[in-house]
Amino acid sequence: xxxxPLDALYEPVLPVDPDPTFAAALRARLAQxxxxxxxxxxxxxxxxxxxxxxxxxxxxxxxxxxxxAETFYADVLGWRFEQGSVEQGRQVVGLPHQHMGLWGxxxxxxxxxxxxxxxxxxxxxxxxxxxxxxxxxxxxxxGLAANCADDQGxxxxxxQSPVAERGPAPDAGTGxxxxxxxxxxxxxxxxxxxxxxxxxxxxxxxxxxxRFSIDGVRPLAGLSGGHADTTIVPQYVVEDIDAxxxxxxxxxxxxxxxxxxxxxxxxxxxxNQGTRFYLAQL
Amino acid sequence: MSSRPATVPEPGVALLDLYDTAxxxxxxxxxxxxxxxxxxxxxxxxTFLAAVHALRTNPPETLTTAWLIGIARHKLVDHWRASExxxxxxxxxAGEQADCVDPWEQELDALLAKEILARxxxxxxxALTLRYLDGLPVPEVAQHLGRTVHATxxxxxxxxxxxxxxxxxRTRPENEGRAGR
Numbered sequence: 001x002x003x004x005p006l007d008a009l010y011e012p013v014l015p016v017d018p019d020p021t022f023a024a025a026l027r028a029r030l031a032q033x034x035x036x037x038x039x040x041x042x043x044x045x046x047x048x049x050x051x052x053x054x055x056x057x058x059x060x061x062x063x064x065x066x067x068x069a070e071t072f073y074a075d076v077l078g079w080r081f082e083q084g085s086v087e088q089g090r091q092v093v094g095l096p097h098q099h100m101g102l103w104g105x106x107x108x109x110x111x112x113x114x115x116x117x118x119x120x121x122x123x124x125x126x127x128x129x130x131x132x133x134x135x136x137x138x139x140x141x142x143g144l145a146a147n148c149a150d151d152q153g154x155x156x157x158x159x160q161s162p163v164a165e166r167g168p169a170p171d172a173g174t175g176x177x178x179x180x181x182x183x184x185x186x187x188x189x190x191x192x193x194x195x196x197x198x199x200x201x202x203x204x205x206x207x208x209x210x211r212f213s214i215d216g217v218r219p220l221a222g223l224s225g226g227h228a229d230t231t232i233v234p235q236y237v238v239e240d241i242d243a244x245x246x247x248x249x250x251x252x253x254x255x256x257x258x259x260x261x262x263x264x265x266x267x268x269x270x271x272n273q274g275t276r277f278y279l280a281q282l
Numbered sequence: 283m284s285s286r287p288a289t290v291p292e293p294g295v296a297l298l299d300l301y302d303t304a305x306x307x308x309x310x311x312x313x314x315x316x317x318x319x320x321x322x323x324x325x326x327x328x329t330f331l332a333a334v335h336a337l338r339t340n341p342p343e344t345l346t347t348a349w350l351i352g353i354a355r356h357k358l359v360d361h362w363r364a365s366e367x368x369x370x371x372x373x374x375x376a377g378e379q380a381d382c383v384d385p386w387e388q389e390l391d392a393l394l395a396k397e398i399l400a401r402x403x404x405x406x407x408x409a410l411t412l413r414y415l416d417g418l419p420v421p422e423v424a425q426h427l428g429r430t431v432h433a434t435x436x437x438x439x440x441x442x443x444x445x446x447x448x449x450x451x452r453t454r455p456e457n458e459g460r461a462g463r
Contacts, residue, residue, distance in 0.1 A: 009414040016310035034294035
């Protein structure tokens with residue numbers, strides 16, 4: 001082949017700096033996708049609700065045996081899993097709005113929560129000032145993050161969320177958390193601490209007693225006092241609570257008979273390794 | 283051993299590490315070929331999100347900018363293919379017999395050539411872009427377009443004819459004044 005005039009079109013790849021706002025937004029979206037994505041629907045807009053200050057961006061169930069937990073929660077809630085980067089970790093994939101995982105090798109079962117904040121460094125300072133402890137923030141791929149504990153010893157983490165605006169709160173989908181209960185020793189201390197750290201406000205529970213709801217946080221959450229250890233107990237949405245209760249029992253857990261509640265029907269359950277949770281049919 | 287849940291799998295961390303150097307390359311590649319900022323941004327986004335998916339399902343041996351540009355090339359072709367589908371039936375590709383392959387010795391005005399390229403039918407634009415701007419051999423062009431080598435050769439011939447016709451049209455003396463649009 002001799003001279004081809006079209007060879008003049010050859011265009012080596014020359015770097016061009018894109019608009020910095022675009023570059024930053026895409027980086028944030030990538031980090032979110034890496035953190036939470038299912039590997040599907042990647043090119044469509046993410047359906048994930050963007051969390052804001054004090055909202056719960058990630059919940060991980062801490063329990064002894066991650067493999068047994070996988071079987072149980074797949075049976076009962078239909079969760080699907082992806083192997084985490086280490087043996088004891090699993091990511092729940094395919095939930096419509098929420099990001100969850102399992103973390104094995106833990107004696108005490110509870111949920112570990114990661115709260116989205118606007119400014120990790122500022123929150124770390126507030127945690128320390130309020131009598132809690134906080135590690136120095138680290139530059140995690142999903143945002144500046146820090147492991148913390150409150151003044152009653154409850155571990156949690158915070159991470160800087162790239163989005164500072166709250167969209168409309170989505171309804172929890174099937175298999176997702178509709179409500180979290182913080183069971184703590186001292187509700188007054190909890191309210192003082194998190195009022196300082198996240199600016200949370202609390203309302204006295206309708207049923208009275210040592211129970212409060214946390215205003216505006218997503219998912220909905222409340223606290224109950226007088227417990228020896230701090231435990232975070234999730235409530236999951238199911239479509240058919242009678243069927244779900246039967247599945248809990250068949251999978252080696254226990255479940256109480258469903259009770260009517262103002263919001264629907266609910267059952268208190270324990271999984272096959274002693275982790276407590278509630279089910280709700282809304 | 284840390285008791286904290288690890289949340290981001292390792293290949294994802296590597297992708298974010300590469301992001302700052304790779305994005306201008308991917309974006310530069312796309313912008314030079316599609317010539318629209320908004321489209322280049324969209325396709326760059328799709329490229330990186332597709333990379334996340336590929337890292338999970340079919341990871342490369344090494345994560346490089348060249349691998350990302352390969353994905354970008356795919357996204358560009360997909361875009362043109364979808365545009366072609368959308369416009370099918372509206373666009374007239376008349377008179378494109380593949381029989382007049384006489385030698386063509388003209389030196390091209392590169393700017394005008396790219397403007398003309400941008401106005402060709404999408405499948406012609408895709409074929410010429412991969413073959414000439416990217417400098418890919420025909421079998422690779424065929425692979426990207428999802429055609430056989432033979433069909434790709436035929437498409438390239440038709441694309442060259444369409445290109446040449448537009449180019450000749452635009453560089454005829456009476457049309458000189460319109461060359462800059």
